[in-house]
Amino acid sequence: MAVRFELLTTDPTGARAGILHTRRGSFKTPMFMPVATHAGFRHLAMEEVKEAGASILLANTYHLMLRPGAEVFKRFGGIHPFMQWDGGVLTDSGGFQIFSLPEDRLITEKGAHFRSFYDNSRQLLSPESSIAMQQAINSEIMMVLDVCIDSRTDEAGTREAMERTHRWAVRSLEAKAARDTGQAMFGIVQGGVFPHLRDESAAFLTKLPFDGFAIGGLAVGETKVERESMTLRATASLPADKPRYLMGVGTPTDLVEAVLRGVDMFDCIIPTKMAQQGYAYTFSGLIRISRSVFRLSDEPLDAECDCYVCKRYTRGYLQHLMRGKHHLGSRFLSVHNVRHYQKLMGRIREGILSGTYAQVYRELKAAIATPKDLKDEANAREVTLKEVG
Amino acid sequence: MAVRFELLTTDPTGARAGILHTRRGSFKTPMFMPVATHAGFRHLAMEEVKEAGASILLANTYHLMLRPGAEVFKRFGGIHPFMQWDGGVLTDSGGFQIFSLPEDRLITEKGAHFRSFYDNSRQLLSPESSIAMQQAINSEIMMVLDVCIDSRTDEAGTREAMERTHRWAVRSLEAKAARDTGQAMFGIVQGGVFPHLRDESAAFLTKLPFDGFAIGGLAVGETKVERESMTLRATASLPADKPRYLMGVGTPTDLVEAVLRGVDMFDCIIPTKMAQQGYAYTFSGLIRISRSVFRLSDEPLDAECDCYVCKRYTRGYLQHLMRGKHHLGSRFLSVHNVRHYQKLMGRIREGILSGTYAQVYRELKAAIATPKDLKDEANAREVTLKEVG
Structure with missing residues (x-):
């Protein structure tokens, strides 16, 4: 295991406190990861983020793939020396950006084909290329590429996206196994706002050798009640000994709510964006x-x-x-x-x-x-x- | 004297090294003052500017008069506690902004009448109101309001602006004397690119009890040769025991040139703007x-x-x-x-x-x-x- 989750206690409410041990330090949970999108914050120096008490950051694979590109991370030995950060880094997979950015794109079973808005070059974001990019970035925790959809998609569409997410999850694990870098990898539970799909997704993914599990496909159109209900539904199906990460959430109130539902990890642009x-x-x-x-x-x-x-x-x-x-x-x-x-x-x-x-x-x-x-x-x-x- | 200039040496070239003693510290000359236009830098915290070795800054009276306004400086006890800077501050008078900003304005003997681009309120920048604002800001060194013109103005127009500058200089000294705050005040030599006007301006101003002298009306349209020639012409007429400040100049090469011509003090936005x-x-x-x-x-x-x-x-x-x-x-x-x-x-x-x-x-x-x-x-x-x- 490239990360180890030490569950210290579960409160009567179901809220959990633990320690996530990684190759770059051990991080107390529940934890919040500020978002250093482009291997940097818009205004903050890394020293300021560290002084503020953050010890693990999120960086965006999609943005970093387009600029500065894998070649730069290979040259500099990964994101840590590049941006001068000695704490932990979790990289997303690019799935959410593919969903939300309005570039021309074609999504097939292979992956997402699109053009860079920097230089119009052809790009492919596939389970395998996302892992390769995350390996170049050399984050502590990689995410599988998932298929993100609007929460208001109907059941058939949601099932289709979920099943493709599962197939991509298997491919991601294979790509990771083909070249062991010591990085961890998390699977992502999908299933939209359909409780039985959430159950099915968790059941499928938890049989696979992931180091932790994320809850994806939320904060993309559903109501607050739906989000909280789906969060609880997902955590109920996830193993107690693995970390649980609710992606892209949220406001302080959102965090307080999600912790109550058994979530351990968060990231969001809200603190810096606001x-x-x-x-x-x-x-x-x-x-x-x-x-x-x-x-x-x-x-x-x-x-x-x-x-x-x-x-x-x-x-x-x-x-x-x-x-x-x-x-x-x-x-x-x-x-x-x-x-x-x-x-x-x-x-x-x-x-x-x-x-x-x-x-x-x-x-x-x-x-x-x-x-x-x-x-x-x-x-x-x-x-x-x-x-x- | 609210400041004291200690001339340490004059090099064979005419370049001078000294110390400018003010109520907020003593500053080695030749010196360069970074520009904190709005009581702050666009990106830099004061700690960073201090760590970079800067010990005296320039702030812009015109901008600060419009926002946040004198009332705020009075409330906070001046610019130093407001922006958390314990070094020196020199304030310009607003004359250059009145010249260069394209707002609707009417310049009369009384001063410059214009409307705030923030709230369209009527404003008057006169020798007296400029001093009042600089007193509220509570800088170590105040500048007199001068009449800035394009360097390519003809001799009659240049003389007219120079003579008004002189009358305003007298009014500025009177305004300062009416309420002694312990702040220093510098006069500003004008005269465009006409050597005899520069001589006349220096002769007039140096008879008045200024703490130092600035060379104004340069870097506003003249050639590099004209600028360097006028700088030398002005410094030659200025007393050796008072500091000489070349306003708004410039690039590293400009500084090296101006020091050769006997200038002690500089400010410019170039380092941060570039x-x-x-x-x-x-x-x-x-x-x-x-x-x-x-x-x-x-x-x-x-x-x-x-x-x-x-x-x-x-x-x-x-x-x-x-x-x-x-x-x-x-x-x-x-x-x-x-x-x-x-x-x-x-x-x-x-x-x-x-x-x-x-x-x-x-x-x-x-x-x-x-x-x-x-x-x-x-x-x-x-x-x-x-x-x-």
């Missing part, structure tokens, strides 16, 4: 810092936070920077939001370890709920992947 | 890092540089960031360029102190000249003030 739009997360709710009401405020962004931005700068100064759309403001809010997410995971984990997650869950949900006046505008889900960074 | 465009200065010339030739390079940006970017990242990684227009790349190149300018000033100063500036001048000029293939494209002068940051 920072770029001027939103800061705090333990008393979301703040839009560019509001005029903060112009003369000498309070820190979040008095409870220990990030360097909260220790040093005022809401008034951050208001000035974001009002003027200065990149320094996005950088500072990103530092804070990345730190906030790590602190949130820490609180969640403490609750689980002390067997009081039910109470922590209620307290957090009440405290971090998006304020009513920001509910309509702070819609991080309306983020397109082209904006990611 | 970084945003992907250019890095080194002691073996300018580099455009986004070129494909650097894609696989594991060399540092500049092997001679001690900034954290050169110590940590490769040209290959920086190429990747700038190729993808990631803000992190602009940030990293800004760190390097700001450091490079400080190192350049250090080399210049050593040459002067050892009486060998003639040789240092020749060596530097040859080494840092813009490479032939970048001469046409790397035109930092084509920067508009709206882009500044």
